Amino acid sequence: MRRLGLALVAMAVLAAGCSGSSGGGADGAGPGRTTTTTAKAPAAPKAGACDDIDPAACLLPWPNDRFTRADATTATGLRVDLPADGMPANADGKPIDATEWNRNDGFAPASALLTVVPDLDVEASGLPPVTDIGASLDDDSPLVLIDAADGTRVPAWAELDANAEGPAEQALMVQPATALVEGHRHVVGLRHLVRTDGSEVGPSDGFAAQLADPDAIAAATFADLEDAGVDRDDLDVAWSFTVGSGDDISGRLRSMWEETSEQVGDGAPPFTIDSDEESGAARIIRGTFEMPKYLQGDGGPGSVMNNDDDPDGIPTADGTMDADFVCVVPKAATAKDPAGTVIYGHGLLGTRDQALDIGMLGASVGLGFCGLDYLGMSAPDIPSIVASFEDLSAFRSLPDRLQQGHLSFLLLGRLLASDEGFASDPTFQDADGNPTIDTGEVALLGASQGGILGGVASSLTDDWHQVILGVPGMGYNLLLRRSVDFDEFFPAVEASYPDELDQTLVLELLEQLWQRGENAGYAQHLTADPYPGVEAKDVLLLEAFGDHQVANVSTEKLARTLGITRREPTLADGRSSDEEPYWGIDAGPVPSTGSGLMVWDFGTPAPPVANVPNRAGDDPHGKLASVPEALALVLSFVTDGTIIDVCGDGPCQAPG
Numbered sequence: 001m002r003r004l005g006l007a008l009v010a011m012a013v014l015a016a017g018c019s020g021s022s023g024g025g026a027d028g029a030g031p032g033r034t035t036t037t038t039a040k041a042p043a044a045p046k047a048g049a050c051d052d053i054d055p056a057a058c059l060l061p062w063p064n065d066r067f068t069r070a071d072a073t074t075a076t077g078l079r080v081d082l083p084a085d086g087m088p089a090n091a092d093g094k095p096i097d098a099t100e101w102n103r104n105d106g107f108a109p110a111s112a113l114l115t116v117v118p119d120l121d122v123e124a125s126g127l128p129p130v131t132d133i134g135a136s137l138d139d140d141s142p143l144v145l146i147d148a149a150d151g152t153r154v155p156a157w158a159e160l161d162a163n164a165e166g167p168a169e170q171a172l173m174v175q176p177a178t179a180l181v182e183g184h185r186h187v188v189g190l191r192h193l194v195r196t197d198g199s200e201v202g203p204s205d206g207f208a209a210q211l212a213d214p215d216a217i218a219a220a221t222f223a224d225l226e227d228a229g230v231d232r233d234d235l236d237v238a239w240s241f242t243v244g245s246g247d248d249i250s251g252r253l254r255s256m257w258e259e260t261s262e263q264v265g266d267g268a269p270p271f272t273i274d275s276d277e278e279s280g281a282a283r284i285i286r287g288t289f290e291m292p293k294y295l296q297g298d299g300g301p302g303s304v305m306n307n308d309d310d311p312d313g314i315p316t317a318d319g320t321m322d323a324d325f326v327c328v329v330p331k332a333a334t335a336k337d338p339a340g341t342v343i344y345g346h347g348l349l350g351t352r353d354q355a356l357d358i359g360m361l362g363a364s365v366g367l368g369f370c371g372l373d374y375l376g377m378s379a380p381d382i383p384s385i386v387a388s389f390e391d392l393s394a395f396r397s398l399p400d401r402l403q404q405g406h407l408s409f410l411l412l413g414r415l416l417a418s419d420e421g422f423a424s425d426p427t428f429q430d431a432d433g434n435p436t437i438d439t440g441e442v443a444l445l446g447a448s449q450g451g452i453l454g455g456v457a458s459s460l461t462d463d464w465h466q467v468i469l470g471v472p473g474m475g476y477n478l479l480l481r482r483s484v485d486f487d488e489f490f491p492a493v494e495a496s497y498p499d500e501l502d503q504t505l506v507l508e509l510l511e512q513l514w515q516r517g518e519n520a521g522y523a524q525h526l527t528a529d530p531y532p533g534v535e536a537k538d539v540l541l542l543e544a545f546g547d548h549q550v551a552n553v554s555t556e557k558l559a560r561t562l563g564i565t566r567r568e569p570t571l572a573d574g575r576s577s578d579e580e581p582y583w584g585i586d587a588g589p590v591p592s593t594g595s596g597l598m599v600w601d602f603g604t605p606a607p608p609v610a611n612v613p614n615r616a617g618d619d620p621h622g623k624l625a626s627v628p629e630a631l632a633l634v635l636s637f638v639t640d641g642t643i644i645d646v647c648g649d650g651p652c653q654a655p656g
Helices: 002-014 130-137 205-212 218-228 251-264 352-363 379-388 392-417 450-458 478-481 482-488 490-496 500-517 552-562 627-641
Strands: 068-070 078-080 113-115 141-145 156-160 172-176 185-191 236-241 272-281 281-290 322-332 340-347 367-372 438-446 466-470 539-543 596-601
Touching: 068 113, 113 500, 130 156, 130 218, 141 172, 156 466, 172 627, 185 218, 205 236, 205 466, 218 236, 251 281, 251 392, 251 500, 272 367, 272 627, 281 352, 281 367, 281 596, 322 392, 340 352, 340 392, 340 450, 352 367, 392 500, 438 450, 450 466, 450 478, 450 539, 466 627, 478 500, 478 552, 478 596, 482 490, 490 500, 539 552, 539 627, 552 596
Parallel strands: 340 367, 340 438, 438 466, 466 539, 539 596
Antiparallel strands: 068 078, 113 172, 141 185, 156 172, 185 236, 272 281, 281 322, 322 367
């Protein structure tokens, strides 16, 4: 019954809506830092200045090594140097302060590549759409994206921003189909483009000048493209950029956790039980535990990391702060039959109390679980998040607080897994002082927001090994315009940043900081290439076809990045609009151990091709909770680490 309860709890989590390089260390690597092999380009002249090859906006093309400067102290040898007078300005004319962005040593691995080509005809140009990602690897593809470290082609698709009404402000967005490798320089080239009137596009004046100059800063870019079979005379635009290193992307949180782990050793942090109340088959236990505070001030909403003195942003602990937890444990648990525990992360901008209803279900069948607020993205943060929309210079508080929140989840895992944690307290013991929770049975279940954030802490700890991410994704820059949940928040952004091209750029700028606390910055080390001293995890991804809240393209980009396989048949013939459904995600055997992607079809229409939300039919986002086969799948994966086949000979389907 406890195993069944674990599955039921897992699927209840799935019902919570969205409204709810190298990882190996080397000699000389400091705390929380990795060394990264980087294909370096010559330092760009005029660092901190605009790039004139795209006159539509100062920050275009994006991302771009022209917006970097040489810095021998970073893992990439570069430091981002965004032009202060080129940052998007709000309605009051105040540009975003680039200071926090300029700490990075490269660009986000989930970055979209942006440029403006007025009156571009995407279809006539033959650019690969999201429905035919594989076409981007064809020899004659008009889009060529290269990892310059080894010359390999990177799959991607191209789309015009469907949210911009003015053609002059409609960005061409190149979306890599997988995370770009940390620390590697990448090159993008576009050729043979055609306008809506049938004329050829041709290079801008600024780009034509680079083509004519053999000593131009773009010489390395042209050489890489020529090695890939692209004639420079065919190019309409090309540029290069360097992805940030693991040192920069995850270094802050990893340093925080390494320091904290040294303090607690094999034990756990101090904790206090504030209340213990019976409710039906459960006991609801509330309390706090202590954690190092890496935020300034009291660490509350709107605070930022205590890292102003470190050019790389590695924070210093400044005292401690408390994390509030709630645990729902079964009254029937005994020392002979202890309860396993599920770590639960709430939905978008929710609270730890969202765990209560699910906890009551689990307790009724002998399972306990505990919840925390996702600091930075919980209900108390809403006022500071909304306020930051007026001037996005303040947005850094979200990822800064979010990293402190991940530290609390890591410590919660330690409290559950250590004999010196909750198991040592009479509240979690029987009358003879024996623990009634099983320190060896700890799992993480995340869905929706939890599925977008859950890979972060999971990549840093061995206190749990099985990770289920339901209706998940990576890269908020890819996700937001494709999610109905953004409807509630976008008007505030639009009011503060009315320029449509700025709105596109803003989402890319936010991702450069957001990556520090979401899957996009950690997925490369979750199932493979784990961080030093940490084991790779088994991850089960569950996708609801046609999801209105977490777009399928975001889930599938995560699956490709994790390198996992999918169950086949995945969808019935004709359900997907793709030339090759689930391109780049190989079919794998089922039953199997390890990681995998399972897709359920509730009859919702296929998602739109453009970067807009799916609004057709019923939203399947939370419907997996009602599917018995999905319950059995989760049961097997959490308890035995096995992905079983629960759908017979056909695709996994359920009534809409």
